Amino acid sequence: MKIAVAGKGGVGKTFVAGTLARLLARDGYNVLAVDADPNINTASSLGIPAEVAEKIVPLSDNEELVKEKTGVAPGKSYGQMFKLTPTVSDIVDEFGVVGPDGVQLLVMGTVKGGGTGCMCPSNALLRVLVQHLLIQREDVLVMDMVAGLEHLGRGTARRMDTMLVVVEPRMKSMDTVKRILRLAREIEVRDVLAVGNKIGSERERLFIEERLGELCVPVAAYIPYDEAVAEADMLGAAPIDHDPDSPGVEALARLKEFLKERYGF
Ligand SMILES: Nc1ncnc2c1ncn2[C@@H]1O[C@H](COP(=O)(O)OP(=O)(O)OP(=O)(O)O)[C@@H](O)[C@H]1O
Numbered sequence: 001m002k003i004a005v006a007g008k009g010g011v012g013k014t015f016v017a018g019t020l021a022r023l024l025a026r027d028g029y030n031v032l033a034v035d036a037d038p039n040i041n042t043a044s045s046l047g048i049p050a051e052v053a054e055k056i057v058p059l060s061d062n063e064e065l066v067k068e069k070t071g072v073a074p075g076k077s078y079g080q081m082f083k084l085t086p087t088v089s090d091i092v093d094e095f096g097v098v099g100p101d102g103v104q105l106l107v108m109g110t111v112k113g114g115g116t117g118c119m120c121p122s123n124a125l126l127r128v129l130v131q132h133l134l135i136q137r138e139d140v141l142v143m144d145m146v147a148g149l150e151h152l153g154r155g156t157a158r159r160m161d162t163m164l165v166v167v168e169p170r171m172k173s174m175d176t177v178k179r180i181l182r183l184a185r186e187i188e189v190r191d192v193l194a195v196g197n198k199i200g201s202e203r204e205r206l207f208i209e210e211r212l213g214e215l216c217v218p219v220a221a222y223i224p225y226d227e228a229v230a231e232a233d234m235l236g237a238a239p240i241d242h243d244p245d246s247p248g249v250e251a252l253a254r255l256k257e258f259l260k261e262r263y264g265f
């Protein structure tokens with residue numbers, strides 16, 4: 001089961017991705033969390049201690065690795081000469097950091113450029129790695145994305161079982177949804193669901209329900225605005241560790257069940 005979590009900046013992608021990963025791991029799945037956000041923040045929502053997270057070098061910045069796998073140092077151009085197909089099956093075992101409940105975290109780093117992507121070696125490596133993760137790995141994969149899925153090419157995106165677009169009850173967030181939806185169709189993502197987050201009132205819930213109804217996107221979960229989630233952030237703790245019974249975490253447990261039911265995994 002491969003799940004991508006996307007949405008506008010700050011809507012709660014990392015909270016959703018990290019908590020979902022933890023909950024699925026508790027159900028016994030082998031979970032691989034992939035941080036595809038340049039601001040490395042999935043670690044804290046997974047409950048990986050700051051001292052450990054600080055030491056993680058994103059794969060795209062790992063000069064030795066990029067050089068070993070592609071033959072070219074990061075940032076160096078290699079023109080049209082680059083033809084290597086790196087084998088990347090060892091990367092998860094070597095660079096994955098294991099966190100609470102056994103969730104493994106892989107921090108990808110920055111993927112530059114959209115669409116076809118630039119021809120730099122880090123991008124080439126990440127692209128092959130994502131293909132490997134989506135095609136070869138048996139894990140439940142939860143990918144925390146920057147905004148959309150720009151950097152997954154057509155074909156690769158089709159291997160994602162679903163994309164969860166996290167939305168806030170704000171017009172701006174809806175504009176982003178439209179853009180992400182367009183993109184998802186273009187690159188042929190199989191299924192797209194919305195997750196309403198930071199909902200403070202029935203009126204806000206309705207706003208999301210109505211707007212997404214117009215866009216014909218099912219809403220998989222409504223997550224309330226939750227003080228405990230905001231507090232966990234200030235403490236640098238994972239919401240699921242800080243207060244496992246908080247309404248936000250409970251809403252994510254329901255989302256997890258919804259996904260299991262919908263996709264039968
Ligand atoms: N349901 C919620 N209730 C209260 N606070 C929340 C909720 N969801 C997320 N937050 C808070 O909102 C902030 C942004 O959340 P998060 O980092 O998960 O968003 P993001 O979409 O990953 O952001 P970025 O685009 O910067 O990666 C955090 O401080 C988080 O604690």
Ligand SMILES: [Mg+2]
Pocket residue numbers: 013014015037041042144
């Ligand atoms: Mg984030």
